[in-house]
Amino acid sequence: MKRIVSIVVLLTVFTVLLSGCAAKEDKKLVVGASVTPHAEILGIAKEILSEKGYELEIVEYSDYVQPNLALDAGDLDANYFQHQPYLDQFSEERGLDLKSVAIIHYEPIGIYPGKTASIDALPDGAQITVPNDATNEARALLLLEAQGLITIADGAGLDATINDIVENPKNLEIVEIEAAQLARSLEDVDLAVINGNVAIQAGLNVATDSIAFEEKDSVAAETYGNIIAVKSGDEDRDDIKALIEALKSDKVRDFINDTYEGAVVPKF
Template sequence: MKKLVAAALTGALVLGTIGTATVFAEDDKTITVAASATPHAEILEQAKPILEEQGYELEITVFDDYVQPNEVVESGDFDANYFQHIPYLNSFNEEKGTHLVNAGGIHYEPFGIYPGTKTSLDDIEDGDNIAVPNDTTNEARALLLLQDNGIITLKDGVGLEATVNDIAENPYNVEIVELEAAQVARVAEETAYVVLNGNYALQAGFSVAKDALAYEKSDSEAAKTYVNVIAVKEGNENNEKIQALVDVLKSDDIKNYINETYDGAVIPFDEADEEAAADEAAEETEADAEAEEAE
């Protein structure tokens, strides 16, 4: 019997490796999550005692990049990650051939333009440099925010795929400095302005409410597009322990912690927002399909 059980477990592990999902044992009460330090790991720490009351042990490992957290979930080494928004998740899957899905939206973080060597957007001058994240979706988001504030103009229709090559008008001749997201805040003393993801702004000691020179408003479609999610390998999104994790992170206790802690830099994502985002995504998919048929 022991040999049969071992063989079954081995088969499950193999399937988890070559298929789309890792098989969780029914009695597995440990939830392993890869996360960014701020605010994701901090929020998860608040969920720990609540999950413990439900019989689950939450293990959190902090990563300081945007690649490894997805790789360790894809490989099955971790159950889930919490660090990214849906556009980045989709882009990563497309570029890397991974099979990660959204198990639940938890919060969003308004993107902001923060002071570097200059403390007001009114002080912008010809040739100023502005640091932005260099990963595909976040760079587009940064460029769109710069456009919204009259610093550049992008080509029509580029949207969330915008790059520096899509800048159509640059009246101030600004130099866009492209850096890995974690490095952007570190050049604040060398660049006129920095455009930051919410979590890296927090790590750098910036407050959206007090320090941002401009930012995505909490009710904007842009902010809701970039909801941060619990991501898992495809097939595991309805697993009992994953759903327990998502339910706790969506609870009033966690929402209250977020609202009281982050001064508007992190905003809970509620069900109404999630349904609206899902409807919008469905409409975009339908529109894309119709456009392809028209071609």
């Protein structure tokens, strides 16, 4: 009889310990992010979440593919690196069921000088590099159009590619390359249209180093806000809500404004 009681007690203790471990694990969030500025911003949110009893693990990525695949596979609870059009396109192409739960910030895309210092000095046949992913390529082309360098076919809009260029008076050679390589291309080309986070990583600030950039009240600013993405069905989790609340705090807003000086713009 005593042996049976002892076994019951041990099982009860074991169950309690397991419950405690599960509860502890439930308080841990794993979020994938681009190194700059996303992981840096999450670093401030981590401090806030810690005060609420949550542990935030930040996994850094240098590409735009793996964070969504890892989220879909369940390796991440959320990711923070992309805008809605990219998420929509990627999810459709890969058959993923991912969802945006919050818009945190906006990164203006800019035109940066390489071998040519200004748009007015751009020679005929000049080379300009743009991102090769569809959504950011359209942004780049629209920005070039806004500077009078090219004309894009009516209706192409945010789906524009180089095939939609209908006028190119300077016979510009527009070269599509991976976003992460854009800043490195500057020494070899006349101009480069560079994503906000890539520019920041390269030590460039769109407000001071670019020769043209998307305005904060533009259609692009409203369309390309950087989001928190989760697997569909996870949007009502308490830890995800706590993450969003931390990222939309005054402390994070002040960090963004003070650190990036216009290169990253809070959207809350």
